[in-house]
Amino acid sequence: xxxxxxxxxxxxxMGYLDGELSVDRAASAAAHLERCPExxxxxxxxxxxxxxxxxxxxxxxxxxxNPALSxxxxxxxxxxxxxxxxxxxxxxxxxxxxxxxxxPRRQPPSVGDDVRASxxxxxxxxxxxxxxQIFGPPQGAAQSAGYVLDAPLVARxxxxxxxxxxxxxxxxxxxxxxxRHKGYLASLNITAPAGAAxxxxxxxxxxxxxxxxxxxxxxxxxxxxxxxxxxxEVTEQYADLEARLANARNTEQRLTEIxxxxxxxxxxxxxxxxxxxxxxxxxxxxxxxxxGLTKRIEFSTIDLTVTEAYKARLDVVPDSTFxxxxxxxxxxxxxxxxxxxxxxxxxxxxxPTVLLWTALLFFPLRYAWRRWRRRGM
Amino acid sequence: xxxxxxLMLQFQRGSRDAFDELFARHRQELFGFFRRRLANRERAxxxxxxxxLAMIRAISRYQPRALVRTYLFGIAMNLLSAERRRExxxxxxxxxxxxxxxxxxxxxxxxxxxxKLDDVDREILMLREYEQLAYAEIAExxxxxVNTVRSRLFRARMALKSRLKAEEA
Numbered sequence: 001x002x003x004x005x006x007x008x009x010x011x012x013x014m015g016y017l018d019g020e021l022s023v024d025r026a027a028s029a030a031a032h033l034e035r036c037p038e039x040x041x042x043x044x045x046x047x048x049x050x051x052x053x054x055x056x057x058x059x060x061x062x063x064x065x066n067p068a069l070s071x072x073x074x075x076x077x078x079x080x081x082x083x084x085x086x087x088x089x090x091x092x093x094x095x096x097x098x099x100x101x102x103x104p105r106r107q108p109p110s111v112g113d114d115v116r117a118s119x120x121x122x123x124x125x126x127x128x129x130x131x132x133q134i135f136g137p138p139q140g141a142a143q144s145a146g147y148v149l150d151a152p153l154v155a156r157x158x159x160x161x162x163x164x165x166x167x168x169x170x171x172x173x174x175x176x177x178x179x180r181h182k183g184y185l186a187s188l189n190i191t192a193p194a195g196a197a198x199x200x201x202x203x204x205x206x207x208x209x210x211x212x213x214x215x216x217x218x219x220x221x222x223x224x225x226x227x228x229x230x231x232x233e234v235t236e237q238y239a240d241l242e243a244r245l246a247n248a249r250n251t252e253q254r255l256t257e258i259x260x261x262x263x264x265x266x267x268x269x270x271x272x273x274x275x276x277x278x279x280x281x282x283x284x285x286x287x288x289x290x291x292g293l294t295k296r297i298e299f300s301t302i303d304l305t306v307t308e309a310y311k312a313r314l315d316v317v318p319d320s321t322f323x324x325x326x327x328x329x330x331x332x333x334x335x336x337x338x339x340x341x342x343x344x345x346x347x348x349x350x351x352p353t354v355l356l357w358t359a360l361l362f363f364p365l366r367y368a369w370r371r372w373r374r375r376g377m
Numbered sequence: 378x379x380x381x382x383x384l385m386l387q388f389q390r391g392s393r394d395a396f397d398e399l400f401a402r403h404r405q406e407l408f409g410f411f412r413r414r415l416a417n418r419e420r421a422x423x424x425x426x427x428x429x430l431a432m433i434r435a436i437s438r439y440q441p442r443a444l445v446r447t448y449l450f451g452i453a454m455n456l457l458s459a460e461r462r463r464e465x466x467x468x469x470x471x472x473x474x475x476x477x478x479x480x481x482x483x484x485x486x487x488x489x490x491x492x493k494l495d496d497v498d499r500e501i502l503m504l505r506e507y508e509q510l511a512y513a514e515i516a517e518x519x520x521x522x523v524n525t526v527r528s529r530l531f532r533a534r535m536a537l538k539s540r541l542k543a544e545e546a
Contacts, residue, residue, distance in 0.1 A: 010531060011527050011528055011530075011531035014527070014530065014531050014534065015512070015527060018505070018512070020511065020512050020527070045534075045535070045538045046534055046538075048538065048541070049534045049537045049538050049541065050506060050534075052486075052487055052537070052541060053487055053502075053506045053507075053537070054506075055484040055487055056413065056484035056487045056488060056507075057484070058408070058409045058412040058413060059412075059418075060405065061404060061405055061408040061412075061422060061425070063404045063405075063408055063422050063425055063426070065400060065426070065429075066426050068426070068430060069426055069429055069430055069433070072430055072433045072434065073393060073396060073433060076391075076433055076436070077391065077393065
């Protein structure tokens with residue numbers, strides 16, 4: 001039983017032992033505790049309880065981050081918002097407006113522009129390495145390309161129709177041309193119908209910077225019937241593709257890291273592996289798209305059609321008499337059959353109509369004829 | 378040594394290393410928090426992970442107004458309440474706390490004695506003894522006045538002491 005005017009409450013002694021009292025109050029409690037056996041008992045009890053409670057210890061955990069945690073971290077890293085003060089935004093906006101007003105705007109070439117008048121596409125970080133091959137692009141050129149997006153990326157195409165009197169040399173000239181310009185042949189088709197002009201259709205790819213020179217050179221192969229050049233700006237497409245590719249690669253890297261730590265359940269690990277497969281597929285697809293796009297930028301396409309200037313040939317060698325007779329007989333027979341068939345076809349085609357009109361007009365005409373005859377009599 | 382609060386701010390700015398350090402520092406005490414209150418070890422680990430997950434999701438709103446460990450125990454306390462609600466729905470049989478009711482080690486009497494305490498008294502006592510929280514922090518977590526925390530803590534300790542004496546007798 002506590003004395004009525006006890007200067008210190010027991011829970012205050014507890015507070016003193018727990019370090020919860022202010023400095024002054026703690027000093028008072030310490031002084032009081034030294035001389036109060038009752039409070040010393042309370043303090044002893046509290047220490048005993050604390051000591052006994054410490055006997056309940058939990059085992060050490062080998063807790064590692066599970067996939068959900070790693071994914072949440074990865075997601076947070078990928079969408080971490082920029083915390084920028086409003087005045088910074090205002091400053092950035094003002095600077096942007098000034099830049100827009102100060103820098104002359106560059107118009108991207110539109111379809112149908114004369115590409116020869118425009119500068120070559122852009123500086124590449126790595127030069128396309130030429131290969132001495134005709135079919136297929138130079139190895140390593142498209143793959144290694146990466147662009148600094150400070151000027152429009154343009155994929156150029158041109159078409160050229162020529163007529164030549166020296167068709168025999170066209171094929172060889174094209175091969176020489178491709179070797180010289182480090183280009184390649186995407187497709188080639190030559191037709192040589194009997195009794196008609198031969199023609200060559202080819203799809204040529206030459207380095208974009210060489211396009212004007214290449215076109216001039218090709219025109220020497222014959223007379224130009226028609227020419228067309230165009231350019232498609234693919235800057236936005238390329239930038240978008242690169243951004244998506246970079247994001248997908250980051251995601252793959254993070255997922256691989258998650259898989260490496262693999263502390264979760266088996267189903268979680270399998271989920272991560274499935275996700276990695278999906279992302280890898282996306283990366284490969286986008287990689288392919290990027291290579292295709294890069295190839296279109298680096299190599300201009302020329303659709304070339306060369307037609308032979310046809311001269312009808314005169315056959316001076318006469319056929320034999322028997323041959324001529326045989327041909328005449330065959331021709332006569334064919335004409336007879338043809339005539340019969342033609343009459344049959346005509347009858348079947350026109351006959352029903354003739355019969356119809358005859359039936360319709362016969363009686364009126366006969367009546368009219370008879371009246372006319374009666375008047376005449 | 379970088380403080381927890383500084384690490385939290387670094388993590389808020391995007392530092393993954395800061396999070397790794399916080400995870401390493403607090404995983405054991407969070408696991409202990411849940412392990413002492415739940416029977417299932419795996420569930421305790423899951424909830425410890427969920428505490429960090431909640432921390433990641435809320436990091437953009439974090440402000441260093443309290444100690445990080447208090448902040449984490451606040452999240453843990455909410456998760457524990459949700460877990461207990463789920464347990465009550467799944468297993469409506471009334472009874473003591475699962476972990477506290479368990480009986481297979483040397484701290485048996487402590488757990489049995491604590492199981493007999495009032496729920497709030499027991500929580501205050503555990504937060505003080507095992508999580509080493511200050512009275513004010515316990516008061517904030519449990520939304521109680523500090524004086525109430527102190528008086529109930531004293532009551533819980535004395536109850537444990539009398540049970541210990543009964544055990545010894």
